[in-house]
Amino acid sequence: MLKFLTQKEKIILSVAAGLITAGIVFNFLIIPTLTENARLNGEIRITRGKFLRYTKLLASKRDIQEKYEKFYASFKMSRIEQDALAGILSEFEDLAGASGVHIVDIRPDMAEKDPGKVKGITVELRVKGTSDAYMKFIYAIENSLSLLRIKKFQLNAKPNSQTLEGVFSILQLSPLE
8 A cells, every 4th residue: 555655645645644642652651641640740749747846845845744744733623523524514414404504515624623622513605595594504503413613704796696705713622631
């Protein structure tokens, strides 16, 4: 078949075959290789960033452990305190449910206890409710048989709503100490 083609046609056919071969090689070999290379470079960048963060953490390991030990020591409670705290938290849930106040967050205060202060367990509550519900809640806390006393509280009004947001610091006096 090549015998019937002129010299010019043979050159055009060779160039066309070369371009088709180059296109196939480019699409099936070079592009996938470049794509995989870019993906691997991205993974290397991410891993290098993680490695740098981890080396910084390892460099400050001693400081982190000291802070953790200090925090853990202040958080440690006796079995009696743990039982008392569980009882308080359950009572707060009952009082809030009965008065119509919704508890958003409950946090025991694990601050160091001063020898001159009143002994007991302090709990911080974040709650939402109406003013009537708050009145019932405060009354229920102050008249609780568990020796609960409100140390401080703050109420904030939400715009365009009857709902109030409140933060209470409540102390349960400890008869054991």
